[in-house]
Amino acid sequence: MNDKVKKDMNITIVGHVDHGKSTIIGRMLVDTGSLPEGKLEQVKETCRRNSKPFEYAFLLDALKDEQAQGITIDTARCFFKTEQRDYIILDAPGHIEFLKNMVTGASRAEAGFLVIDAKEGIQENSRRHGYMLSMLGIKQISVLVNKMDLVDYSKEVFTKIRKEFTKFLNDIKVKPKSFLPVSGMEGDNIASSSPNLSWYKGKTVLEQLDAFKAEKFPENKAFRMPVQGVYKFTKGGDDRRIVSGTITSGRIKQGDEVIFYPSGKKSRVETIEAFNRKNPKMVKVGQATGFILDKQIYIKRGDIATLANQEPPKVTSRIKTNIFWLGQKPMEMNKDYLFKLGTAKIRVRLESIIRVIDASDLSNSEKDQINRHDVAECILKLERAAAFDLTTEIAETSRFVLVDDYEISGGGIVDGALPDQQSWVRKQVYLRNTKWQKSVITSRQRAEKYNQKACLILVTGQPDVGKKPLAKFLEKKLFDDGKIVYFLGMGNLLYGVDADLKNNKDEENPNNKQEHIRRLAEVSNIMLDAGAILIVTAIGLEQEDVNLIETSVDHDNILCVWLGKNVTTDIKYDLHLPAALDHQHAANQIKYMLQKRNLIFTP
Amino acid sequence: MKHLDKLENRSVHILREAYSEFEQLGMLWSIGKDSTVMLWLARKAFFGHVPFPLIHVDTNFKIPEMIEYRDKLALKWGLDMVYGQNAKALESKQTFPDGNTSRLNCCRNLKTLALKNTLNGNWPRYRLNHEKGEYEVEEKPESFTGVIVGVRADEEGSRSKERYFSPRNRSNDWAVANQPPEFWDQYKTDFAPGTHVRIHPLLDWTELDIWEYIAREKIAMVSLYYNRGKGTRYRSLGCYPCTNPVESEAKTNEEIVAELKTGKFSNIAERSGREQDKEDGGGLEQLRRDGYM
Structure with a gap:
C-alpha cells in the first residue's frame, strides 16, 4: 500500500x-x-x-x-x-x-x-x-x-x-x-x-x-532550457564543461543538435551528466540537468538552449506585454528597471503604455505610469535582445519579472515580439551561424596558442580627437608585446567592402549607415574567429550601433572606448579617455582594461 | 514526476541560482539530517563538487559523534569546511550547562551570536586544511552575502512563512511582515550593500521526505539517528545538554521511514526532544528573527 x-x-x-x-x-x-x-x-x-x-x-x-x-x-x-x-x-x-x-x-x-x-x-x-x-x-x-x-x-x-x-x-x-x-x-x-x-x-x-487534475508539465512542447551556468570544476582532475539548467519545456536526448539563443550558436549534446546515477540518455521538462557539448562554443548564463529541429524562440529587444505592478513606487517612463526572464537579466525601460486595466472592474484608463496593483498592457524596450516565447505558445518562457531598486516589483507575460532595429541583421546572423563551417581548431586552442582572447576594441568619439593615431599606437604597442592585433579604420571598409553602398550621410537611405555597420561587424566577426585582437575606429557611435555590432559579434568580447572630453551620444562605454591624454598613457589604460577582463594575461 | 524528484529538482535549481548570483556564498551545515541532505543536493547540483564553503557553528556542546562525522565527511568529499564559535561566552561560562543562563539565552550566546559574527567575519573563523587534516585560523574572513540554510516549512510555525530567498538587513533581522514576492522561479537575488540573503532550498521538504530521500540515495547519516542497541535514537540533533533521544527501535533508514509513516511518531512534533522550544511560547520565533536557524 x-x-x-x-x-x-x-x-x-x-x-x-x-x-x-x-x-x-x-x-x-x-x-x-x-x-x-x-x-x-x-x-x-x-x-x-x-x-x-x-x-x-x-x-x-x-x-x-x-x-x-x-x-x-x-x-x-x-x-x-x-x-x-x-x-x-x-x-x-x-x-x-x-x-x-x-x-x-x-x-x-x-x-x-x-x-x-x-x-x-x-x-x-x-x-x-x-x-x-x-x-x-x-x-x-x-x-x-x-x-x-x-x-x-x-x-x-x-x-x-x-x-x-x-x-x-x-x-x-x-x-x-x-x-x-x-x-x-x-x-x-x-x-x-x-x-x-x-x-x-x-x-x-x-x-x-x-x-482537480494534476498539472501536466509541457513535455510535448519545444525544448527550452534557460542556462543557469556553464560549470567547469577542475578539482580532482575533472575536465568536464557542463552546460546546466532546469528544463522548462520539452525533452532532449544525447546526440541532439542544440541552438542557443539569443546568439544563435549551434552544437551537439555529447553526454547528459548526472551525479550518483548513470548518465541518462534523455531528460525532460522539470528536470534540473546538465550536458556536455561536442563542440566548444561560447555560451553563458541567460542563454536559452533549444533544439535545432524545433520551432525557435523569438529574439528581439522590443516586446508587447501584460504586466502587474507590485512596487511601492509606480512604474514610470525613462527609468531603468531590470528584466528577468528565465536566467537572463537585462536592463529595460517602459516604451509605451497601451492601456491600464483596473483589475477589480476591468475598466480601462489612459495613464502615463503604472501604479501599485495595476495591471497594464505595455511595450517594453530592452537594452539588448532577449530570447523568449509568446504566452500563447510556451507560457513558461514567456514569463518575466521586473526589478526596481533591488526588489521584484512586477511580473508579466510576453504576448508579442515587435521588430527592433536589429531584427533584419539577426535573421542574417542566424542563417550565417547555421551555415558556418566550423574549423577543427577551437577558439580555446587559439587563445592558448596566441596567449590572448579574441576581442573587438571600438574606439569612438567626436571627429578629430585623435582616434586613429591612438588606435595605431595601441596596435603597435600590443604587436610589440607579441599579440596578434589588427587596426581597422571604418574608412578602410568604405571603398572596398562597402563599395556598392552610398555613403552613410545619404538621407534617403537611412539604412545605409546600418548596412555599413553590419558589414563592419561581419568583418570583425571573422577577425575575432581567427583569434585576433581587433581595433576599430569610428565616429560618434551610438548605443544602437553597438547593439547592431553585438548582434553579429559576442557582446562579451566588445569593449567601447570613448575618446574626448564630452560623451555626446548615448553609448554605454567601458572606458572614457580625455582627448588630451598622451598616447602612451591612453594605450596603457586600454591595455590595463584588457588585463582586468582576462583578455590578455597580466604579467 | 515523482514527489521526491520534484523536490530534488527544485532544490538543485535553487542551489544553482544561489551559486550564480552570490559571490560570497556559504552553506550552513549543522551535521543534522536536513543540512546533510542539502549538502548532498549541492553535490548533485554541481556534479560531485561543492563550490562554496560549508559553515558550522560549534557550540562546544555538540554531541562528539557530530564533530567526528563532520570532519570525516569534509575530508572524504573535499569540502571547504569552516567553523566559528562564541569563544568569549564559552570562556566566561555564560552557558546553560555551566548553570549561568537559561536555555534560550545559551542558544542566543552560542548559536545566534556565534552565527552572526561568524557570517560577517567579525570573529575568527577556522578553516580545514586538507593536507594537514586540521583547522587553521582563516586570514581576513569576509562577510557572506548569501547563506544557504536547510530549514523546512513543516518544522514549526514561523518557518512556514519563509521564502526560498529571504533577505536579512544589516542587523540580521528578518522582516516577516514585508517579504519580497517570489514567483515563476524568480528570486530575490539583488540586494543592497550591507544586507544579505538566506537561501532555503529545503523549504518544501517534510521530515518524511528527508528520510525517504536519505533511504533512496543511500546517504550515510551520523550514527546518532539510529538505534544502536539501546532502544533509543535521536530524531533531531543539537547540543547534548538540551537534546534527548527518543525511544525507538529503528536501526536503518527504511525502519525510520516506516516509523515516521505509520508508527508512533506520525503525530508527534519532530522537535519535541528539543528543550529550548518549551521555555517560552514564541521563543524560537524570537530566536529566528535574531538570526537563529
Missing part, C-alpha cells in the same frame, strides 16, 4: 480580506486529521488565556504579530492529505497591501480556491485575485461561497453571487470548475455534505480538491 506512487498538489486559497480563507484551511486540517497531536488544544489554550474566542484561523497564525493584526500576512504552507493525494496549501492572504504575498503563493499552485463571503458579496479583491490567478497561469479555479451560515444557507444568495461572478470570470476568459456553498466556521460542505445545504447536490471542498 505504501509503495503506491505518492501524488501531491500545490493549491492556493485567495480572496478578499476577512472572507474566511484561513478558517476554511483550519477546518480542512482538523477534518482531515492533519494536525499534530496537541496542536489544536494548544491553540485553544492560547485563546483561552488571551480571552479570545477560538477560531480555526489561529491555527495558521503561528506568528505573534500576525495574531495582533488579525490578518494572515504571508504565504503559509500547510500540509494535509486525502485518500488520493498529499496537498500543500499555500495560504494566500487577502489584505490589499499584501498582493505580493498572494502572488507568491498562487504562482506555485496547480489549482486555486477563490473565497467570497456570502454576506458581503463580491469585493474588489475577489475580482482582482480572479484576474491575477488567470495571469499567473492557474487554469483550475473553483469558487467557494463562504459563511453560508450567516445568510441562512440561502440558495438565492448563492445563485446571485454565482451568476455575477461567472460573468466577470468569463470576461477575462476564465472558466471556473465549480461554485461551492460552504461554511468554514460551521464546517458545512468542507469534508462532508451538510443537511443545512440540502438544496445543494454538488461536490464538497475535499471532493473538488481530489477532482
Whole structure:
C-alpha cells in the first residue's frame, strides 16, 4: 500500500480580506486529521488565556504579530492529505497591501480556491485575485461561497453571487470548475455534505480538491532550457564543461543538435551528466540537468538552449506585454528597471503604455505610469535582445519579472515580439551561424596558442580627437608585446567592402549607415574567429550601433572606448579617455582594461 | 514526476541560482539530517563538487559523534569546511550547562551570536586544511552575502512563512511582515550593500521526505539517528545538554521511514526532544528573527 506512487498538489486559497480563507484551511486540517497531536488544544489554550474566542484561523497564525493584526500576512504552507493525494496549501492572504504575498503563493499552485463571503458579496479583491490567478497561469479555479451560515444557507444568495461572478470570470476568459456553498466556521460542505445545504447536490471542498487534475508539465512542447551556468570544476582532475539548467519545456536526448539563443550558436549534446546515477540518455521538462557539448562554443548564463529541429524562440529587444505592478513606487517612463526572464537579466525601460486595466472592474484608463496593483498592457524596450516565447505558445518562457531598486516589483507575460532595429541583421546572423563551417581548431586552442582572447576594441568619439593615431599606437604597442592585433579604420571598409553602398550621410537611405555597420561587424566577426585582437575606429557611435555590432559579434568580447572630453551620444562605454591624454598613457589604460577582463594575461 | 524528484529538482535549481548570483556564498551545515541532505543536493547540483564553503557553528556542546562525522565527511568529499564559535561566552561560562543562563539565552550566546559574527567575519573563523587534516585560523574572513540554510516549512510555525530567498538587513533581522514576492522561479537575488540573503532550498521538504530521500540515495547519516542497541535514537540533533533521544527501535533508514509513516511518531512534533522550544511560547520565533536557524 505504501509503495503506491505518492501524488501531491500545490493549491492556493485567495480572496478578499476577512472572507474566511484561513478558517476554511483550519477546518480542512482538523477534518482531515492533519494536525499534530496537541496542536489544536494548544491553540485553544492560547485563546483561552488571551480571552479570545477560538477560531480555526489561529491555527495558521503561528506568528505573534500576525495574531495582533488579525490578518494572515504571508504565504503559509500547510500540509494535509486525502485518500488520493498529499496537498500543500499555500495560504494566500487577502489584505490589499499584501498582493505580493498572494502572488507568491498562487504562482506555485496547480489549482486555486477563490473565497467570497456570502454576506458581503463580491469585493474588489475577489475580482482582482480572479484576474491575477488567470495571469499567473492557474487554469483550475473553483469558487467557494463562504459563511453560508450567516445568510441562512440561502440558495438565492448563492445563485446571485454565482451568476455575477461567472460573468466577470468569463470576461477575462476564465472558466471556473465549480461554485461551492460552504461554511468554514460551521464546517458545512468542507469534508462532508451538510443537511443545512440540502438544496445543494454538488461536490464538497475535499471532493473538488481530489477532482482537480494534476498539472501536466509541457513535455510535448519545444525544448527550452534557460542556462543557469556553464560549470567547469577542475578539482580532482575533472575536465568536464557542463552546460546546466532546469528544463522548462520539452525533452532532449544525447546526440541532439542544440541552438542557443539569443546568439544563435549551434552544437551537439555529447553526454547528459548526472551525479550518483548513470548518465541518462534523455531528460525532460522539470528536470534540473546538465550536458556536455561536442563542440566548444561560447555560451553563458541567460542563454536559452533549444533544439535545432524545433520551432525557435523569438529574439528581439522590443516586446508587447501584460504586466502587474507590485512596487511601492509606480512604474514610470525613462527609468531603468531590470528584466528577468528565465536566467537572463537585462536592463529595460517602459516604451509605451497601451492601456491600464483596473483589475477589480476591468475598466480601462489612459495613464502615463503604472501604479501599485495595476495591471497594464505595455511595450517594453530592452537594452539588448532577449530570447523568449509568446504566452500563447510556451507560457513558461514567456514569463518575466521586473526589478526596481533591488526588489521584484512586477511580473508579466510576453504576448508579442515587435521588430527592433536589429531584427533584419539577426535573421542574417542566424542563417550565417547555421551555415558556418566550423574549423577543427577551437577558439580555446587559439587563445592558448596566441596567449590572448579574441576581442573587438571600438574606439569612438567626436571627429578629430585623435582616434586613429591612438588606435595605431595601441596596435603597435600590443604587436610589440607579441599579440596578434589588427587596426581597422571604418574608412578602410568604405571603398572596398562597402563599395556598392552610398555613403552613410545619404538621407534617403537611412539604412545605409546600418548596412555599413553590419558589414563592419561581419568583418570583425571573422577577425575575432581567427583569434585576433581587433581595433576599430569610428565616429560618434551610438548605443544602437553597438547593439547592431553585438548582434553579429559576442557582446562579451566588445569593449567601447570613448575618446574626448564630452560623451555626446548615448553609448554605454567601458572606458572614457580625455582627448588630451598622451598616447602612451591612453594605450596603457586600454591595455590595463584588457588585463582586468582576462583578455590578455597580466604579467 | 515523482514527489521526491520534484523536490530534488527544485532544490538543485535553487542551489544553482544561489551559486550564480552570490559571490560570497556559504552553506550552513549543522551535521543534522536536513543540512546533510542539502549538502548532498549541492553535490548533485554541481556534479560531485561543492563550490562554496560549508559553515558550522560549534557550540562546544555538540554531541562528539557530530564533530567526528563532520570532519570525516569534509575530508572524504573535499569540502571547504569552516567553523566559528562564541569563544568569549564559552570562556566566561555564560552557558546553560555551566548553570549561568537559561536555555534560550545559551542558544542566543552560542548559536545566534556565534552565527552572526561568524557570517560577517567579525570573529575568527577556522578553516580545514586538507593536507594537514586540521583547522587553521582563516586570514581576513569576509562577510557572506548569501547563506544557504536547510530549514523546512513543516518544522514549526514561523518557518512556514519563509521564502526560498529571504533577505536579512544589516542587523540580521528578518522582516516577516514585508517579504519580497517570489514567483515563476524568480528570486530575490539583488540586494543592497550591507544586507544579505538566506537561501532555503529545503523549504518544501517534510521530515518524511528527508528520510525517504536519505533511504533512496543511500546517504550515510551520523550514527546518532539510529538505534544502536539501546532502544533509543535521536530524531533531531543539537547540543547534548538540551537534546534527548527518543525511544525507538529503528536501526536503518527504511525502519525510520516506516516509523515516521505509520508508527508512533506520525503525530508527534519532530522537535519535541528539543528543550529550548518549551521555555517560552514564541521563543524560537524570537530566536529566528535574531538570526537563529
